[in-house]
Amino acid sequence: xxxxxxxVLSSAPHLRGGASIKRDMYIVILALLFPTAGxxxxxxxxxxxxxATAILCAILTEYVAKWMRRQSFHMxxxxxxxxxxxxxxxxxxxxxWIVVVGSIFCIAIAKxxxxxxxxxxxxxxxxxxxxxxxxxxxxxxxxxxxxxxxxADGVTAATPLGEGFTTTLSNVELYKALxxxxxxxxxxxxSALLILIGGVIxxxxxxIKWQVPVFYIGTVALLSFLLGQDPLFQILAxxxxxxxxxxxxxxxxxPLTTRGKIIFSVGAGILVVLIRKLGSMPEGVAYSILLMxxxxxxxxxxxxxxxxxxxxxxxxxxxS
Amino acid sequence: xxxxxxxxxxxxxPAGVHPPSQKLAAGxxxxxxxxxxxxxxxxxxxxxxxxxAIVKRGDEVKVGQKIAEADGFVSVPIHAxxxxxxxxxxxxxxxxxxxxxxxxxxxxxxxNEWIELTPADSETLSKExxxxxxxxxxxxxxxxxxxxxxxxLSPPPEKSIKSIILNGAECEPYITADDRxxxxxxxxxxxxxxxxxQVLSVKRAYIxxxxxxxxxIARMRQGVAxxxxxxxxxxxAVPAKxxxxxxxxxVKSILKVEVPEGGLPMDVGTLIQNVATLAAVYDAVxxxxxxxxRVVTVTGLVGTPKNLLVRFGTAASSLIEQxxxxxxxxxxxxxxxxxxxxxxxxxxxxxxxxxxxVLVKRSDIREEYSCIRCGRCIESCPMGLMPLQFVNLVxxxxxxxxxxxxxADCVECGxxxxxxxxxxxxxxxxxxxxxxxxxxxxx
Numbered sequence: 109x110x111x112x113x114x115x116v117l118s119s120a121p122h123l124r125g126g127a128s129i130k131r132d133m134y135i136v137i138l139a140l141l142f143p144t145a146g147x148x149x150x151x152x153x154x155x156x157x158x159x160a161t162a163i164l165c166a167i168l169t170e171y172v173a174k175w176m177r178r179q180s181f182h183m184x185x186x187x188x189x190x191x192x193x194x195x196x197x198x199x200x201x202x203x204x205w206i207v208v209v210g211s212i213f214c215i216a217i218a219k220x221x222x223x224x225x226x227x228x229x230x231x232x233x234x235x236x237x238x239x240x241x242x243x244x245x246x247x248x249x250x251x252x253x254x255x256x257x258x259x260a261d262g263v264t265a266a267t268p269l270g271e272g273f274t275t276t277l278s279n280v281e282l283y284k285a286l287x288x289x290x291x292x293x294x295x296x297x298x299s300a301l302l303i304l305i306g307g308v309i310x311x312x313x314x315x316i317k318w319q320v321p322v323f324y325i326g327t328v329a330l331l332s333f334l335l336g337q338d339p340l341f342q343i344l345a346x347x348x349x350x351x352x353x354x355x356x357x358x359x360x361x362x363p364l365t366t367r368g369k370i371i372f373s374v375g376a377g378i379l380v381v382l383i384r385k386l387g388s389m390p391e392g393v394a395y396s397i398l399l400m401x402x403x404x405x406x407x408x409x410x411x412x413x414x415x416x417x418x419x420x421x422x423x424x425x426x427x428s
Numbered sequence: 429x430x431x432x433x434x435x436x437x438x439x440x441x442p443a444g445v446h447p448p449s450q451k452l453a454a455g456x457x458x459x460x461x462x463x464x465x466x467x468x469x470x471x472x473x474x475x476x477x478x479x480x481a482i483v484k485r486g487d488e489v490k491v492g493q494k495i496a497e498a499d500g501f502v503s504v505p506i507h508a509x510x511x512x513x514x515x516x517x518x519x520x521x522x523x524x525x526x527x528x529x530x531x532x533x534x535x536x537x538x539x540n541e542w543i544e545l546t547p548a549d550s551e552t553l554s555k556e557x558x559x560x561x562x563x564x565x566x567x568x569x570x571x572x573x574x575x576x577x578x579x580x581l582s583p584p585p586e587k588s589i590k591s592i593i594l595n596g597a598e599c600e601p602y603i604t605a606d607d608r609x610x611x612x613x614x615x616x617x618x619x620x621x622x623x624x625x626q627v628l629s630v631k632r633a634y635i636x637x638x639x640x641x642x643x644x645i646a647r648m649r650q651g652v653a654x655x656x657x658x659x660x661x662x663x664x665a666v667p668a669k670x671x672x673x674x675x676x677x678x679v680k681s682i683l684k685v686e687v688p689e690g691g692l693p694m695d696v697g698t699l700i701q702n703v704a705t706l707a708a709v710y711d712a713v714x715x716x717x718x719x720x721x722r723v724v725t726v727t728g729l730v731g732t733p734k735n736l737l738v739r740f741g742t743a744a745s746s747l748i749e750q751x752x753x754x755x756x757x758x759x760x761x762x763x764x765x766x767x768x769x770x771x772x773x774x775x776x777x778x779x780x781x782x783x784x785x786v787l788v789k790r791s792d793i794r795e796e797y798s799c800i801r802c803g804r805c806i807e808s809c810p811m812g813l814m815p816l817q818f819v820n821l822v823x824x825x826x827x828x829x830x831x832x833x834x835x836a837d838c839v840e841c842g843x844x845x846x847x848x849x850x851x852x853x854x855x856x857x858x859x860x861x862x863x864x865x866x867x868x869x870x871x
Contacts, residue, residue, distance in 0.1 A: 115773055116759045116791040119856045121842030123447055123601065123766040124792055127849040129800060182797070226800040226850075364803045364814065415834045416676060416811040417686040 129225075133185030135313045136354075139306035140192050143350065146302040147295040150254040151200035151262070155295050158198070158207050163191035165211040173220035186225050190214050193233035193354060196296025197347060197394065198240070201250050201262060209244075210236040230401045231361045234351075234394045241394075251292045265292040268345035269390040286344035297347040307353040316357035319366055320373045324352045327377025335385060348380065351393040361401045368404075368411040376400040430639065431667035442681060443810045444669040445843045447767065449640060450601045453725050453733035458608050460737045461750055465536050467509050467741025468778040469495070470520050472529040474568040475575045476502035481532055487514045492543040492718045494564075495532050504566045504576045509720040509739035512536040523763050523777040524770055534741070545716040550623045558627050558713055565712030566719045566781075571595055571606075571673070571702035572764060574782040577709065580701070581627055583694045590697040591632040592624060593682055594706065596648070597666055597673035599638060600765025603785045605723040606703050608735045610637070610644040613707050614651040620706030622657050623713050628699065631659030634682050640668040670767060671841040675700045677810045689837055704784075724779055728788040729755035743776040744786045754788045762787040767842040797850040805844035805854060811837045815844035815854045822857045827864040835861055 147155045166187040174181040194214050195207065214236035222228040241248060251270070252262030266273040268291050275282055285291050289299025296303075310316040328348060329339040343349070356362060356376055363369050376396040383392025434441045472478035479496035489495060489508040496506040512535050520531035550558065563578035583589055594617075598606040610617065621633060635652070637645045649663045666672050666681050676687050678700060685696050693700055701709075704722060711717040720739055724747065727733035731752015738747060744761060748754050754761075754775075762769040763783050779786070805815035817833050838858050845854040 114759075115761055115771070115775065116793070117771045117773055118760060118791050118793055119771070119853055120769060120840070121767040121846050121855065122760065122762055122769065122771065122787075122789065122792070123846065124794065124848075124851065125445065125447070125846050127804065127847055128851075129797060129849045132800075132802070132849055224798065226798045359802045360800055364801060364806055364816070412814060412833075413806060413809075413812045415689060415813055415837050416680070417689040417691065417837070418812070418834075419688050 129184045129186075132315060133189060135315055136189050136310065137185060137192070139309040140189065140196075140354065142302040142306045142309075143196060143296040143299060143354075144192060146289050146299040147196060147200065148258075150256065150289055150298060151252065151295055152255050152260055153258045155195065155200055157204065158195045158200075158202060158295070159192060161204050161207045162195045162211040163188050165208050166191035166194075166215050169212045169215040170220065173216055174224075177220070177224075179224070184225070187215060190219065190232045190236075193296075194236050196350060197233060197237045197294045199248055199251050200295040201252055203247060206240055206244055206247050210240045213239045226360055228360060229404065230398055231355050231358055234355055234398050237394050238398060253292050254290055254298070267292045267390065268341075269384065271390065283340060283344065286341070291345075293345075294347060294350075297350040300344050300349045303349045303353050310353070310357070316353070316359075317366055317369055320357045320362070320369050321352035323370050323373035324356050324377050325349075327374045328380050331378065331381040335381065337385075342381075342384070346384075346391045347393040351376075351397055355393075355397050356400075361404060363404050363407045363411060365408075365411050365413055368407045371407055371411065372400050372404065375403065431669050434667070442667055442669055442672065442677060443808055443812070443843075444671060444677070445808045445846045447601045447670055447846060449668070450727075451604050451607070451640075452602065453604045453727050453735050454607060456604075456608070456732075456734045458612055458723055458735045458737050461739075461742065461747060463510055463536065463538075463540055463739060464742040464746060465538075466512075466515065466533060467536075467739060468520055468531055468533050468743075469506055469509065469741045470522055470529045470531040470778065470780065471496050471506055472522060473506065473574060473740070473781040474504050475573065476500070476504070476579075478529060479503060479506045481517055481530065483514050483517075483532065485514055485516050488512070489514060489534060490541045490543045492545070492720055494718070495534075498563065498566075502576055502579050504563060504568055504578075505718075506532070507566055507718040507720055508534055509741050510534055510536045511539050511541040521773075521777075523772060523780060523783070526773075547714060547716050550619075550626065550713045553713065555627050558623060561713050561716070562709055565708070565717065567705065567708050567712055568719075568781050569702055570704035570708065570722060570782065570784070572768075572782045572784055574780075577701070577705055580699060581624060583628075583699070587694040588697060589628050589630055589694060589699055591634060591683070591699075592621070592628065592630055593678060593693075593698055593700045594621060594633060594635040594703055595673060595675075595678060595700050596635060596637040596641075596644065596703045597678060598641070599668070599670045599673035600767050600769075600785075601670075602727045602787055603725050603765050604727075605725045605735055605784050607641050607644050609703055609707060609723055610641075611647050614647055615655075616707040616710045617648075617703050618651050618655045618657065619714065620708070620710035621661070621701075622655075623709055624701060624706060625658055633657070633659065633661045635661065635663045636666045636672075636678055636682055637663065638668040638672055639665040670843060670846075671810055671839070674810065674839050674841055676839065689834065719781060722779075722781065722784070724783055725785045726751045726788075727785065729758040729790065730788050738779050740781060741778045743778060744772070745776040747779070747786055748775065748788060757790055758788045760787075760789050760791045762789065767846065768840065794851040796852055799850055799852060802849060804847040804849065808843040808847050810841065810843065811839060813838060815858070816852075818861055819852055819854055819857045822861045822864075827861060827868060830861045830865055835865065838862075
């Protein structure tokens, strides 16, 4: 090596591991493929149309938002995830114009207006759903039973948690239906099995902490049991599984430390049961997570890892 | 149990990261590098006050001759590492800090003439004599920190030292100098340990070696069994997880206690010494030999990675040539390991007392994105800190709050930045934050 060649003066560490934002996002998309496939299987090709619309709108909105903020646009996959998640929490026959408005809101307001990836306080997909729920409540009343064919239009049906839900199935058969996904509900929330597969993928790659879904679901189960409800039904019905695996675990909007995440999950679990029992909404998962998202900065402020060699006494602290 | 298995099972394992070990030179026995034709000896190769030159231009010197006097207690002398003539006293750039430091340049006459050495029997020497010999030989911590050894071995009387930990962890990727030393110079290391145990009146010692060096572990165990060390000496295979070789991490792993914040290992009754330092202690005390050379692993994108025995002041470029030259695609020369080493602006900077490795590599500079709060930096920090908070506060220029987050505890190991998916140069932000705090007068 001759001296004439300029050497690069990088700063330590001069070596990087394999982690990258893109890789994280694509693993999440891989995990999401399972409940997404389920959504298409149970509710038909229209869901695919919703997905394409949502993803396209999300990407375009992010592109425009970045342009307006004079920042560079990176195709890291996060907009795709928001688009997919947004569709998975909406009723499977939501009019496309609502999908458009909703996904634009998710990205423009819930994400970019807060500062973009890493800076948003609220889970963008859930924030979008909440926005649609309050703004276009009427449009969200059309729930259908699973169609099991790609093109059928679908028959209106009550969701398991909704009023007027009746079934002729025995308990065991109902649990099976709830587990495999053969019930009405939002596009991606019905199949606990597919969501669990996605969860295993996320755990295997170290993208989520097992404490979050376990404490979230566990709290709901325990509280439902104490309130005299059927804990297994409360876990499998509604959007709890989807929320526990894909939304409460989102590292941007949940606390940084494991202890903090546990507090978050228990709090969200309590809120779900309260909203379902006492609130006028049949489902409380979206709001439980959004409300705990609001507490995340507070949790992070007070729940910190213990530094190595931490000495409690005030004298030492003042002196050091 | 192997660290990876422990992690897979979800059992408790020390905080840290797993950079690929890349111990390319592990199988190469230590080779003496040919003596250089000239050496540049900065007078600051240690922590503490720089040494003061006692030679002038034109003086003839022999190998081992003192050319700079220690300046005070926390300082050590510098010795000529080749015989010849002092070419000039000049200000040189320190390979570690980049700042100008006084230096002595010696040109060789090709003879390698040594001063007369005065060997001694360490068992007859008093504690003070031993410490004097160590200081006069210019010995500093050779794991890279270069703290004057005689100072380290003189803890204040109120700190009672119960054990010594020998640091043979060598947790950084690429570096194999200590590994080879443990395999080939076992007796020198263990006799040095004996001397140190004698000085400190300590009856317990642990030899920490990362589990990825099974041969060194076996060899040291054999050496301990055959040797006549005073007291209990145990070879401990520590988890191979970076930064296991950092003092505080090692204390926790072996003694299961934590050094208090702002404190030193002596606060929990122990002292840590690198294996190369102890070999140098043996040389100084028993053979009367000053510190003039060390084993340097020259590795990375070179023809043949090797472990060379190098006289201080040798230009890194000659060592790289020794190893078959650098690959044309390489554009970085790093003194030290890839995690904490310092990138050099020229390839002919001199080897110092603390230079354990010359790493030739291709740079890997990635675009920095915004923090996504994934928390990996918090998980990998061995000191239990929140590195992303440091980045946040430095970006907001809120330097005072850095102290609330215990930034002083950071050892700058780089584990946080290694795992960061947003490629944030966290250590650089931390260094900036610490510098700003120093400027503001806050500790």
